[in-house]
Structure formats: C-alpha cells, structure tokens
Amino acid sequence: MFEAGTMVVYGKNGTCRIEEIAEKKFSGQKRTYYILRPVHDQGATIYVPVDNEAAGKRMRQILSQEDARRLMEEISGTPDAWIANEKERKEVFQQMLNQGGRRELAMLIRTICHQKKCLTGRGRKLHAADEQVFKEAKKLLYDEISVALGVDEKQVEAYVVRRLKEGEK
Numbered sequence: 707m708f709e710a711g712t713m714v715v716y717g718k719n720g721t722c723r724i725e726e727i728a729e730k731k732f733s734g735q736k737r738t739y740y741i742l743r744p745v746h747d748q749g750a751t752i753y754v755p756v757d758n759e760a761a762g763k764r765m766r767q768i769l770s771q772e773d774a775r776r777l778m779e780e781i782s783g784t785p786d787a788w789i790a791n792e793k794e795r796k797e798v799f800q801q802m803l804n805q806g807g808r809r810e811l812a813m814l815i816r817t818i819c820h821q822k823k824c825l826t827g828r829g830r831k832l833h834a835a836d837e838q839v840f841k842e843a844k845k846l847l848y849d850e851i852s853v854a855l856g857v858d859e860k861q862v863e864a865y866v867v868r869r870l871k872e873g874e875k
Contacts, residue, residue: 707756708740708765713853717764718804718842719752720849721745727756740765745853769808774854777808778862782869784813788821792833799839803846811847814839819870 708714712724722742730739730753742752754761769777787802789795802810818840822832832840844863852859 708767713745713768714742714765715768715846715850716742716752716754718846719744719750720846721768721853722752725751746849746859768850769854771854771856774851777812778851778865778869781812781816781866782872784809784816786817786820787813788817792835796835799836803839803842808847808850811843814843815847815866816870818843819867 708724708727710724710726714722714724716722719742722744725741725743727738727740729736730741732753738756740754740756742754744750744752754765756762787798789798799814802814818832818836821836822840825832831837848859848862848866851862855862
C-alpha cells in the first residue's frame with residue numbers, strides 16, 4: 707500500500723502525487739481511495755480504489771534519481787522493435803504503451819525516432835498511429851524522469867535526443 711505524499715506513475719495518466727487516502731462515497735458505495743493529483747495537470751484529480759487490484763497494478767512508485775540516470779544512460783542501447791506489418795505494429799506498440807514499462811517506453815521512443823529519421827530522409831512521414839504512440843510514450847517517460855531528476859521535461863527530451871544520436875555513431 708502506498709502512503710500519502712508518495713509520487714507514483716498511474717497508467718497513461720503519468721506521474722502523480724498521492725494527495726491523500728480517504729473514504730469517499732461514489733454511486734452510493736463507500737470505499738477507500740488513493741486521491742491522485744497529476745504533476746503536470748494540477749486541475750485534475752484521479753480516484754483509485756485502494757481495494758481494486760487491477761487499478762493497483764497500474765500504479766507504481768516513480769524511479770529513484772539513480773535509476774532515472776541509469777535509464778537515461780542506457781537509452782541509446784535499447785534495441786529497435788520496428789514491425790513492418792502496420793496492423794501488427796499498431797497492436798504491439800499499443801500493448802507496450804499500455805503496459806508502460808520504462809524500458810518498453812524507451813524502446814518505443816528509440817524505435818519510432820529512428821524510423822521517423824529514416825522516413826524523413828526519403829521525404830516521407832510517420833503513420834499517424836505511430837506518431838500518436840511516439841507522443842504518448844515520450845510524455846509518460848519524460849514526465850517520470852523529469853520528476854525523478856527534478857528537471858524540466860524539455861531537458862529530458864534534449865538529453866534523450868543527444869543520447870540517441872550518440873548511439874547512431
């Protein structure tokens with residue numbers, strides 16, 4: 707069980723602070739909830755039932771500073787996972803995005819970034835579905851790393867881009 711004040715990543719909502727753990731009554735049913743406040747959307751509030759195992763599995767504590775730095779150092783070494791079949795790629799990439807594992811997100815970012823560069827060189831663009839996955843993966847991973855390291859998301863993105871370019875050499 708998490709405690710109030712803990713920073714967590716909650717599914718596709720990104721990095722949140724557990725503001726409090728409190729009993730609330732919704733639809734006539736009283737339950738205990740984690741009350742989450744997304745770090746980069748202070749106007750939003752998310753209620754996660756403490757006793758809901760499926761929802762609880764989507765919540766994890768954010769990276770430590772050390773783990774965030776290590777992941778940033780390893781990002782250029784993540785393998786490409788491009789899948790030529792568009793339908794299969796969409797399903798696999800969406801599954802990777804939904805599971806939200808940090809390494810999977812890093813792999814998605816690296817893979818799509820590399821593919822985007824290849825396509826741009828030929829005067830073409832990414833498929834809209836790939837662009838959307840790319841955007842969501844960057845938001846989730848950069849959001850968590852920026853909070854873990856206490857830096858702006860733009861600094862995280864610039865660092866990742868630099869690491870990816872180094873990995874291409």
